[in-house]
Amino acid sequence: MGxxxxxxxxxxxPYRWILPGFRDRSRLAVRKIPGxxxxxxxxxxxxxxxxxxxxxxxxxxxQHRFLFPSPAVTxxxxxxxxxxxxIGTWHSFLILVPGYLLAVFTGIFWGILVGxxxxxxxxxxxxxxxxxxxxxxIYIPYAIxxxxxxxxxxxxxxxxxAFWPVFLNTSSGAMAVPGRYRDDAAILGLSxxxxxxxxxFPASLPHSFSGMGVGxxxxxxxxxxAELFGxxxxxxxxxxxxxxxxxxxxxVAGIVYTGLIAFLSMELLERIKRRALFWVR
Amino acid sequence: MVGETLPGASQLQHGLVLDRISFGYNGTPVLEDICLNIGExxxxxxxxxxxxxxxxxxRLIAGIETPSRGRMTCRGKEVTGPxxxxxxxxxxxxLFPWMNLIQNMALAISRNSPGISKxxxxxxxxxxxxxxxxxxxxRKYPFELSGGMQQRVAIARALALGSPFLLMDEPFGALDPIxxxxxxxxxIEIWSCSKPAKTVVFVTHDMDEALYLGDCVVVLGSMPxxxxxxxxxxxxRPRSRQAYLTAPEFxxxxxxxxxxxxxxxxxxxxxxDTVKSLSEGI
Numbered sequence: 034m035g036x037x038x039x040x041x042x043x044x045x046x047p048y049r050w051i052l053p054g055f056r057d058r059s060r061l062a063v064r065k066i067p068g069x070x071x072x073x074x075x076x077x078x079x080x081x082x083x084x085x086x087x088x089x090x091x092x093x094x095x096q097h098r099f100l101f102p103s104p105a106v107t108x109x110x111x112x113x114x115x116x117x118x119x120i121g122t123w124h125s126f127l128i129l130v131p132g133y134l135l136a137v138f139t140g141i142f143w144g145i146l147v148g149x150x151x152x153x154x155x156x157x158x159x160x161x162x163x164x165x166x167x168x169x170x171i172y173i174p175y176a177i178x179x180x181x182x183x184x185x186x187x188x189x190x191x192x193x194x195a196f197w198p199v200f201l202n203t204s205s206g207a208m209a210v211p212g213r214y215r216d217d218a219a220i221l222g223l224s225x226x227x228x229x230x231x232x233x234f235p236a237s238l239p240h241s242f243s244g245m246g247v248g249x250x251x252x253x254x255x256x257x258x259a260e261l262f263g264x265x266x267x268x269x270x271x272x273x274x275x276x277x278x279x280x281x282x283x284x285v286a287g288i289v290y291t292g293l294i295a296f297l298s299m300e301l302l303e304r305i306k307r308r309a310l311f312w313v314r
Numbered sequence: 315m316v317g318e319t320l321p322g323a324s325q326l327q328h329g330l331v332l333d334r335i336s337f338g339y340n341g342t343p344v345l346e347d348i349c350l351n352i353g354e355x356x357x358x359x360x361x362x363x364x365x366x367x368x369x370x371x372x373r374l375i376a377g378i379e380t381p382s383r384g385r386m387t388c389r390g391k392e393v394t395g396p397x398x399x400x401x402x403x404x405x406x407x408x409l410f411p412w413m414n415l416i417q418n419m420a421l422a423i424s425r426n427s428p429g430i431s432k433x434x435x436x437x438x439x440x441x442x443x444x445x446x447x448x449x450x451x452x453r454k455y456p457f458e459l460s461g462g463m464q465q466r467v468a469i470a471r472a473l474a475l476g477s478p479f480l481l482m483d484e485p486f487g488a489l490d491p492i493x494x495x496x497x498x499x500x501x502i503e504i505w506s507c508s509k510p511a512k513t514v515v516f517v518t519h520d521m522d523e524a525l526y527l528g529d530c531v532v533v534l535g536s537m538p539x540x541x542x543x544x545x546x547x548x549x550x551r552p553r554s555r556q557a558y559l560t561a562p563e564f565x566x567x568x569x570x571x572x573x574x575x576x577x578x579x580x581x582x583x584x585x586x587d588t589v590k591s592l593s594e595g596i
Contacts, residue, residue: 216408220396
């Protein structure tokens, strides 16, 4: 084709499709998906995945037979343990919701204050730079030792995990409030509290929401990991429990169910975000 | 002359007085030695090429920036920061996009008359919006409006602030010619109806706009910005666009303004030449 590549890019050529902005026009153009199926690629992929799963389950032998329950067996297990899973969801949410909401409120509040106050930023930022990258899972044993109940320590861990992304995004959003809004607030003579509440908070909300997305995903990870450690109920606990009994259909059902719950939670957040940020163009 | 006994001293207590104002960004001078008296009720156009610091001058008057040297008083009181006695309209539509028009207006109204109820705020907001021809649009959000409409709201909000001084920073610079002409006329109408008459400082780089609107035009030169001329536009109001285009008085003013700008440009070029030839000798 006579396509010229830069020398530095040449050795990357086999991996071009990983690079941002890559679109292989030639292949897309040749292998067009038939008209009726276009737009349903996601569904097709899911069907393909289930078929592959079925095939692996069907043709695995020996001990692998136990490790790969077929989709039908898993679905049956899911249906059978649905009451247990619902109760587990309730217990998990008793940890997730308080921890996450606490993180959102304090993260936004503190982020706005730190992002708009010079001395506070200079005081807190060095600490944040050190503390934020600590993997929150590392706190779990200590939190369990330190706090009286499993629930409070798990809430604490979820809180820590979700707090940093919300805080960091909000404070950078608060620092980047466009100058014209600042001038505008000055001309209108807004008080500091009014300025923070009516200008900085909404102006940095798009940033806060991207932090909240990352925070929610992290919350689910931390929640289930914490439950593997010491819970007596909950989604992570469900999976761990049946793994201990080598009841793999139920375990896989628990994984699929947890994925579904996490997906629905992210979707809910996305809807709230779209409503709250209706003015972003 | 002795300042204390100046006959005009009492008048100087009114209006805006800029006394040898200079301003610079990290050592680069932007404005130098600006001396200007702006009388109450006057419509003053500030005309200058880009880089002449005309917007900076307005920001200094607004109190958003602080001069590096000099003194500035507004009605006899030293300007130390922003105040609601000086309202401002920016070129980019400076409404808050997350608030609807009523909420945007209410922010200004609650400044002007604190302690009034939400209901009264809404009613007042509606009245001000009607003044600029936007009745019934209070529930709309800025992104639902055209640029011209947004600028009308910005004007309405500055009026709602109740400021006796109205600072306008190229407010119509981003509009198409027809909308621009409409808003110019609307502004003049509002200004001439205001009682007591508002003082307007109108920044523009459009000579015709400056002359058509202003009682007087202050011309700025660039790098650093300084006043290179002040022209009085003694032309009766209401003015008409037709008259502006044809009247010999206006033609003479246009010619003089152009002359000022051209003369200044030539002077600068010559100054640069002198420096060059001097350095060649070394």
